[in-house]
Structures are given as structure tokens and as C-alpha cells.
Amino acid sequence: MNGVNLKSRLAEKGPIFALLPALFVLILILVPFGYSIYYSFTDASLISRNVNFVGFNNYLQYFGSGLFWHNAKVTFSYCFLVLFFEFALGFIIAFALNQDTWLGKALRPFLLFPLMISPIIGTIMWKLMMNPEYSVLNYILSPFGIPRKFVWAGSSSYALFSAVLIDVWMFTPFIAIIMLAGLKGIPPRILEAASVDGLSKWTSFRKITLPLLMPYIIICLVFRFIDSIAQFDIIFGLTRGGPGSTLMNFQVEAYTQAFSYYKIGYGSSIMLVMWLIVYIVCFWLIKYWRVLRENLR
Amino acid sequence: MNKRKKIGKNIFVNLSTSIVLILSFSFLLFPVYWILTMALKTNPDILTYPPKFFFQPTIKGFQYILGLAKIVGATGVSAGVESWFLVGIKNSIIVVVSTVLISLAVGLPAAYVLARYKLKGKEDIAFTILSFRFAPPLLVIIPLYLLFSKIGLYNTYISLIWVYQLISLPMIVWIVRGYMEEIPIEIEQAGMVDGYSRTWIFFRLVLPLAKSGIAAATLLAFIYCWNNFIFGMILAAVYVQPVTVQATRYLTPDAIMFREIAAICIGAALPLLILSIFLQRYLISGLSMGAIKR
Numbered sequence: 001m002n003g004v005n006l007k008s009r010l011a012e013k014g015p016i017f018a019l020l021p022a023l024f025v026l027i028l029i030l031v032p033f034g035y036s037i038y039y040s041f042t043d044a045s046l047i048s049r050n051v052n053f054v055g056f057n058n059y060l061q062y063f064g065s066g067l068f069w070h071n072a073k074v075t076f077s078y079c080f081l082v083l084f085f086e087f088a089l090g091f092i093i094a095f096a097l098n099q100d101t102w103l104g105k106a107l108r109p110f111l112l113f114p115l116m117i118s119p120i121i122g123t124i125m126w127k128l129m130m131n132p133e134y135s136v137l138n139y140i141l142s143p144f145g146i147p148r149k150f151v152w153a154g155s156s157s158y159a160l161f162s163a164v165l166i167d168v169w170m171f172t173p174f175i176a177i178i179m180l181a182g183l184k185g186i187p188p189r190i191l192e193a194a195s196v197d198g199l200s201k202w203t204s205f206r207k208i209t210l211p212l213l214m215p216y217i218i219i220c221l222v223f224r225f226i227d228s229i230a231q232f233d234i235i236f237g238l239t240r241g242g243p244g245s246t247l248m249n250f251q252v253e254a255y256t257q258a259f260s261y262y263k264i265g266y267g268s269s270i271m272l273v274m275w276l277i278v279y280i281v282c283f284w285l286i287k288y289w290r291v292l293r294e295n296l297r
Numbered sequence: 298m299n300k301r302k303k304i305g306k307n308i309f310v311n312l313s314t315s316i317v318l319i320l321s322f323s324f325l326l327f328p329v330y331w332i333l334t335m336a337l338k339t340n341p342d343i344l345t346y347p348p349k350f351f352f353q354p355t356i357k358g359f360q361y362i363l364g365l366a367k368i369v370g371a372t373g374v375s376a377g378v379e380s381w382f383l384v385g386i387k388n389s390i391i392v393v394v395s396t397v398l399i400s401l402a403v404g405l406p407a408a409y410v411l412a413r414y415k416l417k418g419k420e421d422i423a424f425t426i427l428s429f430r431f432a433p434p435l436l437v438i439i440p441l442y443l444l445f446s447k448i449g450l451y452n453t454y455i456s457l458i459w460v461y462q463l464i465s466l467p468m469i470v471w472i473v474r475g476y477m478e479e480i481p482i483e484i485e486q487a488g489m490v491d492g493y494s495r496t497w498i499f500f501r502l503v504l505p506l507a508k509s510g511i512a513a514a515t516l517l518a519f520i521y522c523w524n525n526f527i528f529g530m531i532l533a534a535v536y537v538q539p540v541t542v543q544a545t546r547y548l549t550p551d552a553i554m555f556r557e558i559a560a561i562c563i564g565a566a567l568p569l570l571i572l573s574i575f576l577q578r579y580l581i582s583g584l585s586m587g588a589i590k591r
Contacts, residue, residue: 018406019422025403025462029429035440044443089321096317103315107322109574114325116569118524118541121562124548125332128555136331136348148346173325174584181581223584226431233526237545254435259531264439271436282431286424 040269046262058269067253068273075249075274078164078235079228085168086224090175097176098183115173123237126166127153153238156246163247166234171227175220182216183209215289222285229278250274329570335559343555358560382561384536385543388529391454392539393522396461397469397515403462404469405511409499411470412477413485423474430467437463438531445532452534460528465518472517472583476510477503509579516576517583520569540565 040058044051062068097104097111114122129137130152138150153162186209194204232251235241241252248256250270258267335343337354360366364380410416411423441460445451450459480503488498504511529539544561547554573580 016410016416018410019416021403021407023422025466026426026429028459029437029463032437032440032444033432035444036436039440092317093321096314096321099310099314101311101314101318103318107318109577110322110326112573112577112580113329113570116520116524116573117329117562117566118526120526120541121524121544121565122328124544124558125328125562127548128335128559129328129331131555134344134346134348139346139348169325169328177577177581178584230431230433232434237526251433251435254439258435258439264443267435268439271433271439275433275436278431278433286427286431 036268036272039265040272042265043263044265044268046259046264051265054265058266059273061266062269062273070245071248071250071253071270074160074247075229078160078167078231078249079225081160081164082167082171082228083221083224085164086172086175087220089168089172090179090220093172093176094179094183097180111173111177113173114170117170119170119233120237122170123166123234126162126169127238130162154243156243159239159243159246163235163238166238167228167231170234171224175224178216178220179213182213186212218285218289222282222289225285226278226282229274329566332559332562336556336563338556340556358556359564361557362560362564381535381543381546382540382564385538385540385565388454388537389523389539389541392457392461392529393519395454395458396465396522397518399458400462400465400469400518401511401515404466405473405504406499408470408473409477409503412474413482423470426467426470428467429463430471432463434463434527438528442531451532452537454537456532457528457537457539460532461522461525464521464525468518468521468583469511469514472514473507473510476507480506510582513579513583516572516579520572523569 041053041055042051043054043057093111097108117125129135132149132151132154135148135150135152137152138146138148141150142148151158153159190208191204194208199207229249230251231249232255235247235249235252236255239247241248241256251274254267254270254274256267257263257270334350334352334354336358337356338349338352339355339357342349342352357366362380362382364383407426411419416422437460441456442451445453445456450456484502484506485498488502493501523539524541525539526541529537529542530545533542540561544558544565547558547561
């Protein structure tokens with residue numbers, strides 16, 4: 001009797017066994033996360049064996065010294081600029097490719113090139129082009145009044161702009177390709193019906209195309225928002241957060257505190273503050289995306 | 298007359314479309330083109346202004362990074378007898394291929410369970426898995442660095458393969474799950490009626506039917522792991538670090554090795570560029586974590 005019972009019970013438990021390996025790996029990732037929280041309340045350091053509990057000192061120091069506001073300003077201005085330009089350019093490219101001209105068809109296979117290149121490698125490539133002595137960028141832009149020895153990332157006034165330029169180059173194809181998929185998904189007969197009914201191009205864009213694109217826009221927003229807030233490779237590769245502290249966003253600041261100044265505890269508290277911000281914003285963005293994702297099916 | 302007006306409008310639309318396409322694609326593709334030419338130039342051709350668009354190409358740069366010739370540094374001392382590039386490529390292949398294989402082994406059954414079984418808190422588990430796609434990497438790296446140093450895993454392939462699961466596992470679970478949900482359940486029911494086990498159904502019916510999703514997920518996981526920089530930089534040292542970290546090794550303050558850096562950039566990116574031309578339709582689905590299917 002037990003045999004039959006056991007067999008049916010095993011079949012029931014089957015699915016949980018199948019989930020276990022995934023959970024196992026995830027727990028191995030959650031443990032370090034727990035450690036991060038612990039470290040953020042200590043003065044843990046890479047050069048000292050003593051770990052003392054310091055309460056909220058790291059957090060108080062972070063907010064009190066004004067460093068938080070500087071990091072937040074850099075992170076969010078970077079995020080805002082990047083999203084603005086990438087959406088604008090991505091939209092334009094998607095609409096142009098959607099016209100199905102022969103030129104568009106010929107160029108489309110190469111659309112994802114910048115996205116395929118590792119962010120650190122792409123940044124190095126731009127760095128080579130921005131070299132102040134032999135800059136090909138300054139040469140191309142010289143008709144627009146850029147001087148030959150124009151300094152890009154090395155000057156505090158243009159460092160942010162340089163990083164944004166690289167990010168826009170790298171991730172605009174992401175938005176373009178997703179928007180293009182969205183545009184292709186709109187049945188042509190809906191737009192034809194609208195034009196037969198005498199709707200103007202602008203009205204049918206606003207009333208038909210845009211709402212149908214909304215799930216795709218949200219997808220781009222979620223992915224680009226989170227990735228640009230947590231951007232590390234481009235800024236680190238370009239100037240390591242400099243010149244001075246011009247480009248210190250949350251991630252680069254935390255890295256610098258932890259690995260250049262050896263303050264593991266302090267670095268962890270910076271990361272946790274950033275994680276909290278990302279989590280709150282993403283909680284509702286992803287929730288919204290989930291609803292739209294279901295509707296897209 | 299109306300017709301002529303329409304033709305005129307079409308020409309205008311076509312012309313403006315072409316201009317937009319040419320300008321935007323010049324911006325997107327010029328850096329790749331320029332770095333490729335830089336990798337094929339001689340140093341005097343690189344270190345000149347105005348920049349040279351026409352030149353005598355040489356493959357010396359690629360020979361250097363492959364360890365076939367010696368790099369002569371600024372001080373005249375030859376450096377780089379060892380090919381950091383090849384070391385990096387080897388490490389990248391070992392780490393990325395093992396990572397993706399483990400993610401597939403662990404993630405495919407999980408994706409199936411999350412797609413098909415009625416479990417309490419299923420959506421929450423699925424979302425926890427997705428949230429790792431969006432976790433700030435340093436948050437886990439700082440404690441892992443200390444932990445790995447303590448237990449002797451720092452600077453090993455195992456540590457990197459472990460951490461890379463953070464990138465590839467969420468992709469595989471999420472993308473494949475979406476595809477599995479779309480397989481008509483009647484197919485599996487028919488298999489059950491015929492007396493086949495769940496395991497048989499999973500391997501023989503579900504996996505083949507979800508193969509385009511698996512392809513999309515595998516491809517994306519491969520690309521994202523290949524392109525990762527921060528994990529290898531912090532959790533490993535020279536002989537274990539992937540090609541993305543090795544590339545920065547040539548960035549000396551005097552930055553005299555323009556050509557070699559350019560050659561490495563091209564060498565590290567080329568495999569993925571070629572992949573992206575042929576597999577674009579899989580990439581679209583993967584990039585949106587399976588939200589868009591083709």
C-alpha cells in the first residue's frame with residue numbers, strides 16, 4: 001500500500017524538485033546580499049581584520065557629508081539625458097526603418113552592432129576616437145566649430161556629455177529594435193481603416209499607433225531606466241568617475257570607496273541606498289509592465 | 298493631379314527617410330569602421346592630424362595581440378610576450394560556455410514548472426528570479442569578494458561561473474517560460490493519456506516545441522555574459538580574467554598602443570557582430586526578456 005502512496009506523492013513533489021536547483025543558485029546570491037546589509041552597519045575594511053558594529057554611522061555620514069546628493073545628481077542627470085536622447089533617436093530610427101525602403105532593408109542587419117559590443121570595449125573605442133591629440137571626432141565636427149584639441153571626457157564641463165554620447169550610441173539600437181517590433185505588430189488594416197475614415201496622420205498616430213506601442217515603450221523604459229541608473233562600465237572605462245568627482249554616480253562611488261579606499265562597510269551602505277531607490281521605482285514600473293505583458297499576449 | 302501630388306509626397310517621404318537612415322547609421326557604425334581601420338594602420342598613420350582615411354593596411358596589430366610578434370612599448374622595452382588577448386578569449390570561452398550550460402540545466406526545468414504547475418507563490422518566485430536581472434552588481438560583488446577570498450575561490454573559474462548565473466539564469470528562466478506557456482496544453486495532455494511520464498513529456502515534447510525560445514535565451518545569455526566586465530575585474534586576477542578585462546590591460550597612461558587596443562576591441566567584438574547579423578530575430582525576443590515573440 002505504501003508503494004502506491006509514495007509513488008503518487010513523489011509525482012506531486014516532482015515540480016518542487018525541479019525548482020530546487022534554481023532556488024539553490026538564487027540563495028547563493030541572496031546570502032551575499034544579506035552580508036551587504038550586515039557590512040553596511042559596520043566599519044569593515046579591506047586592510048583591517050577588526051569589524052566593529054557602528055550602527056547607522058555609515059548612512060549618517062553618507063547623507064550628512066553631501067556625498068549622497070552629489071551621487072544622486074550625477075546618477076539621475078545621466079539617466080534622464082540618456083533616456084531622453086535614446087528614446088528620441090530610437091523612435092526616429094524605428095519609424096524610418098518601418099518605411100521598408102531598400103536602404104532601410106540593407107542597413108537593418110547592422111542595427112544591433114553597437115549593442116553587441118561589450119560596454120567596456122565600446123567605451124575604449126570612443127576613448128581612442130576622443131584622444132585630444134589625434135581626435136577623429138574633432139576632425140569630423142570641425143565644421144561645427146569644434147576646435148582641433150577639444151577635450152571630451154577629460155574636462156569637467158564635457159565629461160557627462162561624453163559619457164551620455166557613448167551610452168546613446170550603445171543603447172539607441174535597443175530602443176529602435178523594440179519599437180520597430182512594435183510598429184511591425186500593428187496590423188496595417190487598422191491604419192488603412194483610419195485613413196479611409198478620414199483621420200489625419202497625426203490623429204491616427206496619437207489615437208492608434210501610440211497606444212498600441214505603449215507596452216513596448218514601457219519595456220524600453222524599464223530596461224533602460226534600471227541599466228542607466230546602475231551604469232558602471234561606461235563611466236569607469238571613460239574616467240573612473242573623474243575628472244575629480246564629476247562622474248561619480250552611485251555605482252562608481254561605491255566601487256571607489258570599497259576598493260580604492262578599502263571602506264567595505266561604507267561602500268555597502270552606498271549600494272544599499274541605491275538598491276532601495278531602484279527597487280522602489282522598479283516595483284511599480286515592473287508591476288505595470290507585467291500587466292501590459294499579459295495584454296500583449 | 299491628385300495622383301501627382303501623392304507621388305511628390307512619396308518622393309519627399311522617401312528622401313527624408315533616406316537622410317535620417319544615412320545620418321543615424323553613420324553615427325552607429327562609424328566607430329566600428331574607424332576602430333577597424335585603426336587596427337589595420339601603422340603607428341605613424343594613426344598618430345597624425347588630420348586623420349588618414351586612406352592608408353596602406355597592415356595586419357601587424359593583429360599579429361601582436363595574437364602573440365605572433367612582440368609589442369615594443371614607449372620606452373623601447375618589448376612587453377606583452379604573452380598574448381593577453383588569447384588568455385582572455387580562452388577564459389571567456391571557458392567561463393561563458395560553462396555558465397550558459399549550467400543555467401540551461403538548472404533553468405529549463407524551473408521554467409517548465411513556473412509555466413505549467415500550479416504552485417503557491419509561483420509568480421513571486423518568478424519575479425524574484427527576474428529581479429536579479431536588475432540588481433546592482435556591486436551589491437553582491439563586495440561580499441562575494443570577501444567570501445571568495447576567505448574560502449579560496451577568489452581568482453578561480455568556479456567563482457566567475459557562479460556569479461555569472463546572476464546574468465544568465467534570469468534570462469533563461471524568463472524567456473523560456475514565456476515560450477513554454479504558449480505551447481497548447483492539449484499536446485502534453487495527449488502525452489499523458491498515452492501513459493508517458495512528465496519527464497518524458499518534458500524532454501520529448503516540451504523542449505523541442507520551445508526550441509526557438511531556448512535559442513533566443515541561450516544567445517542572449519551568451520552575449521551578456523561575454524560582454525560582462527565588472528565581475529571578472531573584481532573577482533579574478535590576470536590569468537582567469539575574461540577578454541573584456543584583458544582589453545583594459547593595454548590602456549596605459551601614455552596610451553601609445555592605439556593599434557593594439559583597436560585590434561583587441563575588434564577581436565573581442567567580431568564574433569558577436571557576425572552573430573547579430575544572422576540571428577537578429579532571436580535577439581529581439583531575448584532583449585525584451587521574452588515579452589516580444591517572433
